[in-house]
Amino acid sequence: MPTKTIHIPMADGRADVFAAFPEHRGPVPGVLMYPDAFGIRPVLRDMAEKLAAHGYYVLVPNIFYRHGPAPLVALPAYIGEEARPDIVDRLMPLVHQHTAERTGRDADAYLRFLAGQPEVKDGPIGVVGYCIGGLLATRTAAHSSRVAAVAAFHGPVGTDGTDELAKITGRVHFGHAASDLTPQALNELNTALEAARLDYTSEIYPGTIHGFTMADTDAFDAVGSERHWEHLLALLALLDSALTST
Template sequence: MPIKTVQIPTTDGRGDGFAAFPDGDGRHPGVLLYADAFGIRPALRELAGELAGHGYYVLVPNFFYRHGPTPVIALPEHIGEDARPALVERIMPLIKAHTADRILRDADAYLRFLTTQPEVSAGPVAVTGYCIGGLLAMRTAAAHPGQVAAVAGFHCPVDANERLLAKLTARVHLGHAESDLTPETLAELNRSLDAAGVNHTSEIYPGTVHGFTMADTDAFNSAALQRHWDRLLPLLGHSLTGD
C-alpha cells in the first residue's frame, strides 16, 4: 500500500503528515484521519494502511505541527503504563495550545488539501479519529456539514454542545471505552444526539480501556479493534460509495 509524506499548507505554516492510498491508477473516496494524542508513528501508519486497503485515500496530518515535525516528542516502541504518565505530561501543553480556532483553521486546510489530491474522487469525504483525534473529527464534521458525510470517533472525549451537534449532518459512529464513561453517561450523550437529530450509533465496547485501538500500547484490545473495523467500514461504505 503506497504511503507518502506530505506537506499541507495552512494559515499558520506548513503541516507535515502522510497519505496512504490503494495501488494503481484511479481515484478513491477521501478520508481524513486524526491520530491520537501520541501522534504519527508506526501504529497509525498500520491503521491508515489497513483503511487504504479497503479502497480509500487516507490523509493523516500532524496536528501538532506548530510545535515541530513528526515526531513532535520522542516515543518508545511500546507505550507501556510505566511510560505513559511522563509522555502525557509532555503532551498536555500541546493539547491546551490547540485551541478551537486552530482546530477549525486546520480542518479547513486539511479538507482543502485532501479534496484536491489527484488520487481523490469528487464527492463527500469522511473524518475519523482516535482519542483527541475523535474530538477533532467531530468538530471538523460539524464545521463542514455539506462536505463530510460520515464521522467516527473511538475512545475519544465527546463535545455534547447542543450548537455543535445541531450542525452535524454526517452519519456518526462513536465507539467508547468501558473505562471512559458509564452506561448512564452514554445514555445521556445518546439522548443529546437524538435530540439534535443526528443519525448515529454510539456504544461502549465491552472490556475496553482508553486507547483500545492502539497496538503499541498496553490498552490495546484486538477484539475491540476488530469491532471498530466492523463499525467503521460499513459506515464509510454506505456514506461514501453507497455499498
C-alpha cells in the same frame, strides 16, 4: 500500497502529513484520519495503510505541527505503563491549546488538500479520529458539510456541547471505552444525539480502556480493535454510497 509524507501549507505554518492510497485504481473516497495525542508513528501508518487497502485515500496529519514535526516527543516502540505518564504530561498542554477555532482552520486546509488530489473522488469525505483525534473529527464534521461520515473512538466527544453536535450533517459512529464513559453518561450523550436528529450509533465497547485501538500501547484490546474496524468500514461504505449517488 503507495504512501508518502507531505508538507501542507497551513494558516499557521506547514503541517507534515502521512498519506496512503490504493495502487492502480481510479479516484477513491478521501478519509481524514486524526491520530491520538501520540501522533503519527508506525502504528498510525499501519492503520492508514489498512484502511487505504479497502479503497480509500487516507490522510493522517500531525495535529501539533505548530510545535514541530511528528513525533514531538521521543516514543518507545511500545508505550507501556511506565512510559505513558511522562509522555502524556508533556503532550497535554498542546492538547489544551488545540481549540475548536484552530481545529476549523486546520480542517479547511486538510480538506482542500484532499480535494486537490487526483487520486481522490470529488464530493463528500469521511473523518475518523482517536482519543483527542476523536474530538477533532467531530469538530471537523460540525465545521464542514463535506463530511458525510464521522467516527470517533475513545475520544472526548460532546465536550464542545450539544449545539456543536447539532451542526453535524453526516452519519456518525462513536465507539467509547468502558473506562471513559459510564452507562449513564452514554445515555445522556445519546439523548443529545437524538435531540440533534443525527443519524448515529454510539456505544460502549465492553471491557475496553482508553486507547484500546492502539496496538503499540498497553491499552490495546484485540476484540475492541476488531469491533472498531467493523464499525468504521461499515460507516465508510455509506460514504461510498453517497459518492455513487452524487
